[in-house]
Structure formats: C-alpha cells, structure tokens
Amino acid sequence: MAGWQQYLEQNRERRQAELMALLSIPSVSTEPAHAGDVRAAVEWAANRLKVAGLEHVGVHETGGHPVAYADWLHAPGKPTILFYGHVDVQPTDPLDLWASPPFEPRIVGDLVYARGACDMKASQIAAIAALESLLKTDGKLPVNVKLIVEAEEEIGSPNLKPFVTKNRDLLACDLVVSADGGQRSETEPSIAVGFRGVAGMEISVTTSSTDLHSGGFGGVAPNANQVLAELIVSLRTHGGRVLVDGFYDDVRVLNEADRAAIAAGALSEEEMRSRAGVEQLVGDPNFTPAERTAARPTLDVNGMWGGYQGPGGKTVIPRQAHAKITCRLVPNQEPGKIGNLVEAHLRRHLPPGVTLEVKYRGVGSKPYLMPADHPGNKALADVLRTLYAKPPVYSRSGGTIPIAADFREALGAWMITLGFALPGEGAHAPNEHHDLRAFHRGPTAYVRLLERLAQERPALLRAEEAVPVAR
Amino acid sequence: MAGWQQYLEQNRERRQAELMALLSIPSVSTEPAHAGDVRAAVEWAANRLKVAGLEHVGVHETGGHPVAYADWLHAPGKPTILFYGHVDVQPTDPLDLWASPPFEPRIVGDLVYARGACDMKASQIAAIAALESLLKTDGKLPVNVKLIVEAEEEIGSPNLKPFVTKNRDLLACDLVVSADGGQRSETEPSIAVGFRGVAGMEISVTTSSTDLHSGGFGGVAPNANQVLAELIVSLRTHGGRVLVDGFYDDVRVLNEADRAAIAAGALSEEEMRSRAGVEQLVGDPNFTPAERTAARPTLDVNGMWGGYQGPGGKTVIPRQAHAKITCRLVPNQEPGKIGNLVEAHLRRHLPPGVTLEVKYRGVGSKPYLMPADHPGNKALADVLRTLYAKPPVYSRSGGTIPIAADFREALGAWMITLGFALPGEGAHAPNEHHDLRAFHRGPTAYVRLLERLAQERPALLRAEEAVPVAR
Numbered sequence: 001m002a003g004w005q006q007y008l009e010q011n012r013e014r015r016q017a018e019l020m021a022l023l024s025i026p027s028v029s030t031e032p033a034h035a036g037d038v039r040a041a042v043e044w045a046a047n048r049l050k051v052a053g054l055e056h057v058g059v060h061e062t063g064g065h066p067v068a069y070a071d072w073l074h075a076p077g078k079p080t081i082l083f084y085g086h087v088d089v090q091p092t093d094p095l096d097l098w099a100s101p102p103f104e105p106r107i108v109g110d111l112v113y114a115r116g117a118c119d120m121k122a123s124q125i126a127a128i129a130a131l132e133s134l135l136k137t138d139g140k141l142p143v144n145v146k147l148i149v150e151a152e153e154e155i156g157s158p159n160l161k162p163f164v165t166k167n168r169d170l171l172a173c174d175l176v177v178s179a180d181g182g183q184r185s186e187t188e189p190s191i192a193v194g195f196r197g198v199a200g201m202e203i204s205v206t207t208s209s210t211d212l213h214s215g216g217f218g219g220v221a222p223n224a225n226q227v228l229a230e231l232i233v234s235l236r237t238h239g240g241r242v243l244v245d246g247f248y249d250d251v252r253v254l255n256e257a258d259r260a261a262i263a264a265g266a267l268s269e270e271e272m273r274s275r276a277g278v279e280q281l282v283g284d285p286n287f288t289p290a291e292r293t294a295a296r297p298t299l300d301v302n303g304m305w306g307g308y309q310g311p312g313g314k315t316v317i318p319r320q321a322h323a324k325i326t327c328r329l330v331p332n333q334e335p336g337k338i339g340n341l342v343e344a345h346l347r348r349h350l351p352p353g354v355t356l357e358v359k360y361r362g363v364g365s366k367p368y369l370m371p372a373d374h375p376g377n378k379a380l381a382d383v384l385r386t387l388y389a390k391p392p393v394y395s396r397s398g399g400t401i402p403i404a405a406d407f408r409e410a411l412g413a414w415m416i417t418l419g420f421a422l423p424g425e426g427a428h429a430p431n432e433h434h435d436l437r438a439f440h441r442g443p444t445a446y447v448r449l450l451e452r453l454a455q456e457r458p459a460l461l462r463a464e465e466a467v468p469v470a471r
Numbered sequence: 472m473a474g475w476q477q478y479l480e481q482n483r484e485r486r487q488a489e490l491m492a493l494l495s496i497p498s499v500s501t502e503p504a505h506a507g508d509v510r511a512a513v514e515w516a517a518n519r520l521k522v523a524g525l526e527h528v529g530v531h532e533t534g535g536h537p538v539a540y541a542d543w544l545h546a547p548g549k550p551t552i553l554f555y556g557h558v559d560v561q562p563t564d565p566l567d568l569w570a571s572p573p574f575e576p577r578i579v580g581d582l583v584y585a586r587g588a589c590d591m592k593a594s595q596i597a598a599i600a601a602l603e604s605l606l607k608t609d610g611k612l613p614v615n616v617k618l619i620v621e622a623e624e625e626i627g628s629p630n631l632k633p634f635v636t637k638n639r640d641l642l643a644c645d646l647v648v649s650a651d652g653g654q655r656s657e658t659e660p661s662i663a664v665g666f667r668g669v670a671g672m673e674i675s676v677t678t679s680s681t682d683l684h685s686g687g688f689g690g691v692a693p694n695a696n697q698v699l700a701e702l703i704v705s706l707r708t709h710g711g712r713v714l715v716d717g718f719y720d721d722v723r724v725l726n727e728a729d730r731a732a733i734a735a736g737a738l739s740e741e742e743m744r745s746r747a748g749v750e751q752l753v754g755d756p757n758f759t760p761a762e763r764t765a766a767r768p769t770l771d772v773n774g775m776w777g778g779y780q781g782p783g784g785k786t787v788i789p790r791q792a793h794a795k796i797t798c799r800l801v802p803n804q805e806p807g808k809i810g811n812l813v814e815a816h817l818r819r820h821l822p823p824g825v826t827l828e829v830k831y832r833g834v835g836s837k838p839y840l841m842p843a844d845h846p847g848n849k850a851l852a853d854v855l856r857t858l859y860a861k862p863p864v865y866s867r868s869g870g871t872i873p874i875a876a877d878f879r880e881a882l883g884a885w886m887i888t889l890g891f892a893l894p895g896e897g898a899h900a901p902n903e904h905h906d907l908r909a910f911h912r913g914p915t916a917y918v919r920l921l922e923r924l925a926q927e928r929p930a931l932l933r934a935e936e937a938v939p940v941a942r
Contacts, residue, residue: 220764276679306774312502315773
C-alpha cells in the first residue's frame with residue numbers, strides 16, 4: 001500500500017468530520033441573507049487548502065461571492081492541472097418536504113443527508129484530501145496543480161468568468177479537472193463530455209393598479225394570474241416543445257454517431273421514470289428520453305406566484321403575477337439570443353392593456369461539448385476502469401457547469417469532469433444526500449487521475465486555440 | 472331637531488373612536504391564527520349592543536366563529552326587522568402594498584384607512600348607533616328589532632345558515648335589513664336588488680414524487696407549474712368566457728326589462744375602467760360591462776403558486792402547484808353543481824400521470840335577486856331620496872352576501888340592503904378606506920328607515936312563503 005493510501009485510510013474519520021462541518025454551513029448563493037455563510041464556506045475551503053500543504057492560498061474578491069485559489073507548481077515539464085469546484089448550494093425550499101434540517105447533516109447507514117451533500121461539497125473535500133495525501137507523504141505532486149473553489153455555481157457563475165479572464169496568467173493551465181460531476185451509479189462509472197447551457201429570467205405581469213374585489217370587477221377586469229398562465233402556456237406544449245419562434249434555429253442536428261453515443265450511455269426509460277418519481281415521462285417523441293435530456297433544449301417554469309396564497313380563500317382579482325423561467329441550452333444556442341427570443345415572444349403574446357417586466361438573472365451560461373476521445377478523457381477512463389473494474393459509459397449531462405465554456409474561451413483549456421454524485425441523490429431537491437462509500441472512494445480516484453495525467457504531454461492536453469465552444 | 476338627532480350629533484367623536492377601536496381588531500376570518508381576534512370583534516359588537524340598550528344580548532357559538540344576537544321587541548303590531556351585519560374582514564395581503572398597517576387605522580382628511588373600513592365595520596357601528604340614539608332619547612324603537620352580527624361573511628358564512636335554520640323562531644322576522652352594502656357614490660344613492668353567488672375551491676396538481684433538477688430531468692419530466700397553467704387556461708378565455716361544459720346551462724336569460732334596469736343603474740365604461748385601475752376592460756362583448764358584473768357568472772383564479780419563489784433563481788422542476796379559484800354565480804346557478812362541473816372539467820383535462828386534489832372551501836353561496844318594487848325597497852327609496860336629495864338607482868351587485876338566499880329560504884323574509892361603502896374604497900384590496908362623511912350619515916339613514924318601515928303592514932313585507940330564491 002502506497003504512503004498516500006495509508007494516509008487516506010488513517011484520516012477517514014477526520015475527512016468525514018470535515019464533510020459534516022462544511023455541510024453545516026448554509027452557503028445558499030442565491031439568497032442575499034446567506035452572503036456571510038457563502039463567504040464562510042469559501043474561507044473554510046481556503047483554510048483546508050492551507051492545511052493540505054498547498055501554496056499561495058488566498059481568498060480573492062470578485063463582484064459577488066469570493067473565490068479561493070491555491071497552487072503547487074514544482075513539477076517542471078509536467079502538465080498543469082486546474083482543479084475546479086464550488087462550495088455554494090441551491091436553496092432548500094420546499095423546506096417542509098425535508099425529513100431533517102438541510103444544514104444539520106445526518107448520517108443514515110451509508111448515506112449522509114444535507115443540502116450540498118452530492119452537489120458538491122463531498123467531491124470538493126475529496127479532491128483536497130487527495131492532494132494532501134500526496135503532499136503529506138511524498139512531499140510532492142506528480143503534476144503542477146492549481147485549484148479554484150468558487151461560490152456562484154448555483155447562480156450561473158456570473159462573476160467567475162470576469163475573474164478568470166482577468167487572471168488568465170494566474171490560472172493558465174493545460175487541462176481543467178472539474179470535481180463537480182457524478183457517476184452513473186455506485187457500480188457503473190461514467191464520463192460527462194458535455195453540459196447543457198442555461199438562459200433564465202423572471203417575469204412579472206401587471207393588469208391593474210390595485211388588487212380588485214372579484215365581485216365588483218369579476219367579468220370586466222383582467223386577471224394577472226390568468227394572463228401569466230396564458231403566457232406560460234404560449235411558451236411550450238405540455239410535452240415540452242418550445243413554441244418560441246427561432247428557439248431551435250441554432251440547435252446542432254444530432255447525427256447518427258451522436259445518437260449512438262448518447263444511446264450507449266443512456267439509462268433505460270424505466271430507470272429514468274423511476275429516478276424522476278413520475279408516472280409517465282413527457283417529451284418530444286422524435287427523440288429518445290436520453291437524447292432529450294442530453295442534447296435537446298428545454299424551457300421550464302421553475303416558480304410562479306400571484307394573488308392570495310394564505311389559508312382559506314380571498315375573493316380577489318390579483319393585479320400582478322410572477323414567474324421564474326429557465327431554458328437548458330445545447331450547442332450551438334447562445335443564452336443571450338435565447339433570452340431575447342423568449343422576451344420577444346412574451347411581448348408579442350401580451351394582451352393589450354397589460355404590462356410585462358422582464359428581469360434577467362445574470363447573462364446565462366453557454367452549452368459545452370468536448371471530444372470523448374480527448375487524452376484527458378482517456379486518462380479518466382483508465383482511472384475509472386481500474387476503480388470500478390468496469391469501463392465507463394460516456395454521456396452528455398443535462399445539467400450545466402456555467403464556467404466550462406468560459407474556461408475554454410479564456411484559458412484555451414478543455415475541462416474534464418470527475419465527481420461522485422449519483423442521479424438519485426436529490427441534487428437541487430429536498431432530502432439531498434450522498435453515498436459515503438463514493439465520498440471515501442473520491443480521494444483515491446483523484447490521486448490516480450493526477451498520476452495518470454503526469455504521463456501526458458502538456459501540449460496534447462491543451463486545446464489548440466482559444467475558440468468559442470461547440471461551433 | 473329630534474332628540475335622536477341631537478344625540479347622534481353629541482356622540483359624533485365617541486362614534487368615530489369606536490370605529491377606530493373596531494378597525495384595530497385584526498378579525499380575518501379565513502386565517503386560523505386570527506380566530507381569537509375574530510371572537511374579540513364579535514364580543515366587542517355584543518358589548519356595544521348592550522351599551523346601546525338592546526336586550527337579550529348574547530354571543531352564540533356555532534361550528535365556527537361565533538355570532539352576536541340582540542333584540543328589542545316592544546312594538547306590538549309593528550313589523551319585526553332583522554338587522555344583519557358582519558365584523559370579520561378579508562386578509563390583508565399583499566401587505567407590502569399598504570401605505571400604512573391595515574389594523575392601525577389612520578385618518579387622512581375625510582378618509583379612514585384600515586382593513587374593514589368600508590367592508591363593513593363602519594356601517595355595522597352606524598346601525599347600532601342608530602338604535603342607541605332612539606333608545607336613549609325616545610326610550611323605544613318604532614318597530615321590533617332583532618340584530619345579528621356574524622363573523623364568517625368573508626368566508627361564505629358556512630356556519631350561519633345552520634345557525635339560522637336552527638334558530639328559526641328566535642330570528643323570525645318580516646324583513647331583513649343588511650347593513651353590508653354601498654352607495655353608487657358620495658352623492659348618488661343606490662339600491663342593490665341582487666347579489667351574485669359564489670362557488671370556490673383550491674386545487675393542487677402533483678407531477679412527481681419530489682422536486683427535480685431541471686438539468687437532469689428537463690425534457691422528460693412533467694412540470695407541475697406548466698400543468699397548472701394549462702388547466703387554468705382550459706377553464707376560461709382571457710376575456711372571461713368560462714369553458715366548463717354546462718357552466719352557463721342554468722343562467723337565467725336577461726330579458727329587455729332586466730337589461731334596461733341594469734343599464735339605468737350602470738356606471739359608464741370609463742368610470743368602471745378608472746375605478747378598476749385597468750387600461751382596458753375585458754369580457755364578453757355580447758353583454759355590457761354593467762351586465763357582466765351584475766348578471767353574468769365569472770371564474771377567477773384568486774391565487775396560484777408553485778416551485779421556487781425566493782430571491783434569484785432555482786433550477787427546479789416543481790412537483791406540485793396550487794390554485795385558489797372562485798366563480799361568481801347568477802340566478803339560477805347552484806354553487807354545488809358548478810363546483811362539480813369545474814372539478815369534472817379539471818379531471819377531464821388532466822394529463823396522464825398527473826394527480827389532482829380538489830379541496831372545497833365550504834359549500835358556496837347562492838345568488839340572490841329580489842323585486843325592485845318590494846315595499847321594503849320602496850321604503851328604502853324614500854329614505855335615500857330624502858337623504859341625498861336625489862332618487863336612488865337600482866343595481867344588481869356583482870358581490871355576494873352569502874346568507875341572503877338562506878334568509879329567504881329559512882325565514883321566509885326578503886333582505887333589503889342599506890350600507891355606505893363606495894366602489895373606489897378598496898374593499899378586499901390594499902389601502903381599503905371609507906369616507907367618514909358617509910359613516911356619520913349612516914345612523915340617520917337607519918333611524919329614518921325604521922321610522923318609514925313602521926308604516927308598513929308586516930304581512931306585506933314578508934315573503935309569501937319560504938321558497939328557493941330566483942327560480
């Protein structure tokens with residue numbers, strides 16, 4: 001057993017205690033009230049990096065939540081790897097559906113329950129533990145390593161792109177390794193070669209200057225809830241086909257090779273249904289369920305509200321109603337363009353006399369797609385094959401890593417992904433949890449990936465040039 | 472000046488202080504947390520009735536909020552008048568739109584701002600003050616008077632109908648006078664000869680067993696917000712035409728006389744638009760705006776909500792969404808039947824794999840319509856003509872007095888209405904207020920109505936028989 005392996009074994013309990021500590025910080029990046037907690041999580045990570053033996057550890061300010069940076073750059077001639085991860089989490093509501101408080105982590109058997117457990121505090125700690133195990137035993141790493149821990153992933157990393165662009169030299173690297181990802185299951189490894197992008201907005205419709213008595217004005221006054229429902233229904237079909245003019249114009253057509261690759265990595269329809277907890281899947285019948293989540297764009301109303309929501313009733317005609325809407329995007333859709341198309345559609349469908357306010361939540365995130373046979377992915381495949389005694393499947397994730405396309409544009413580096421979340425672990429949902437067996441497997445995987453990447457020539461890992469992704 | 476007039480003049484300030492006191496009680500009948508406040512308001516009314524010199528004053532329990540009762544029955548051979556009013560109020564949200572706290576009444580010029588100011592705490596106090604002014608000066612009333620003050624009007628009086636039925640002898644009368652009503656404007660009197668009924672429900676749709684990550688499942692999972700929007704849009708057109716099969720089947724067709732009567736009492740379209748604070752009225756072009764609020768049924772979504780409503784965004788596909796819906800009904804629609812039709816429509820339009828829960832909020836309220844030339848209305852017209860130096864217009868109110876039809880069925884008595892709310896005073900809306908000039912005119916109006924009704928023969932006031940209303 002190598003020294004780093006013994007070290008990891010000896011520090012198992014400490015690592016788990018650290019996970020519990022980080023999970024206890026309510027670092028909800030979208031909620032202004034939690035700004036202090038988000039900073040505390042970043043500072044927690046910076047301290048942990050110092051303890052691990054990394055150098056130049058610092059907390060860097062941005063226009064929003066801060067970023068932790070550290071490095072170890074004493075492997076001349078070897079590739080430079082930029083580790084990426086985040087310590088912010090999604091909001092916890094609906095809170096009443098949680099079996100225990102989301103920021104009081106609770107272990108039940110092999111599972112730890114808390115917001116951020118699988119997305120992605122566990123993998124963040126595992127990656128740091130891997131570096132520590134090498135530095136504390138060998139005194140060195142097999143490659144040069146830089147590391148950033150951000151805290152705006154869950155809100156689209158609006159301040160990370162400017163930070164990366166501004167610090168191009170500091171962050172220069174041959175390959176990015178994101179710890180924000182998952183495996184197909186506890187026994188089946190997988191490699192994500194793409195992520196969907198996101199465009200989002202909040203809309204408000206106003207129909208009158210005040211809420212109205214439904215007796216006095218029912219029959220003559222427009223109803224903001226009704227108008228909002230009409231707009232929502234105008235945007236897409238029940239099955240999810242988006243009805244916005246031009247929405248699909250830039251979507252890259254799937255060829256046979258794309259479809260075969262997606263099919264190879266696909267969950268069965270039955271498994272997808274069961275993981276979603278739905279009776280029936282919906283969606284465009286021209287595409288398989290796997291194609292629909294991997295390579296087709298969507299539009300979902302994440303939240304909507306208007307009028308009286310308290311106990312009992314209130315016979316009111318509400319003056320205003322609101323919705324939060326996000327689209328998942330695929331190559332080659334542009335978030336800015338999609339946002340404009342959706343807004344134009346809404347304005348075109350607005351009834352006379354009704355006003356619409358559109359608030360953009362940040363600029364959105366581009367989709368990302370990289371070659372499955374990139375040397376970085378080949379290295380990853382070797383590591384996963386050893387670890388799981390099974391070759392990985394390749395998949396295009398339906399989710400979004402907002403910064404992925406930006407790394408490619410700003411640093412000219414591809415991003416590969418090694419993380420351990422599992423599809424049924426409730427990311428973004430109540431009762432999020434994570435398998436502690438996967439958590440403890442993590443550090444070994446990261447060490448082996450670094451060792452394997454040390455065999456690669458830096459120039460081969462680098463993207464040839466800084467170009468827009470997925471054109 | 473009669474003794475009672477002097478008494479009213481002398482007690483002007485006290486009366487206004489009493490109004491402020493009653494307005495300070497947050498008697499929101501729909502909110503369980505305010506049950507104690509609702510009881511306090513009923514007890515306040517009972518105490519006030521005792522002070523006024525009424526007899527048999529008591530607070531009677533029901534299955535819900537209590538009812539105050541009092542009487543004075545020493546005018547043999549004269550009609551027995553049952554005064555009706557309520558001291559509960561609508562909820563206050565959206566609270567942020569109030570310029571001052573809704574239960575801290577504030578006087579600005581001639582206006583008092585508070586929840587319940589126009590609907591209907593002011594008229595309730597005015598009616599009691601009228602009785603007091605006669606009892607404290609003449610020592611008697613010109614007619615026999617019974618009085619009930621309830622506290623469930625704003626939730627459809629679900630427990631008052633059983634109370635009335637059970638206490639038929641106690642409440643036996645020749646005519647009901649409701650203090651819950653309004654005038655056309657501060658200078659134009661009006662008589663309401665009808666009220667719409669109400670049928671209401673709360674619905675919840677459930678699309679999956681948990682909220683889902685819109686990345687992982689966007690494209691295959693149904694979205695509860697989307698389903699709810701689809702159901703809402705299926706129920707009615709933007710203009711308000713209800714699309715539920717059978718909804719209009721029992722609606723009594725308006726004849727030329729009906730239309731002429733409604734037109735005579737109608738606000739101008741411009742005035743209605745301005746009072747509603749909308750840029751454009753909506754509605755069925757086959758009916759005038761006045762006909763649409765007076766004599767046509769409606770369906771409005773009073774509230775809806777689903778998914779994430781906090782700051783920023785959350786990329787979630789919500790598992791559940793909710794709506795509160797009410798219909799205003801006209802003769803001869805039945806609330807129970809309409810509720811069933813709406814529920815059947817929703818179930819028919821529910822996509823496969825989605826579940827629907829329908830919660831009824833009480834049994835609803837029947838519409839009410841009485842003859843404009845009933846002797847009670849003639850008496851009312853005489854009083855109003857004297858008071859405003861102008862003949863009243865007759866109108867069918869778009870609002871609902873839940874108990875009106877029940878009085879007719881249980882007691883065989885018609886209900887006439889004398890109240891002082893004005894259309895622009897924000898009943899059920901933020902910044903509800905009331906004109907203090909109208910408040911102080913109230914007691915005089917009630918005294919004169921009692922004096923005028925003393926000239927009527929009881930048998931002529933009574934409805935011939937206890938029959939369903941508006942068949």
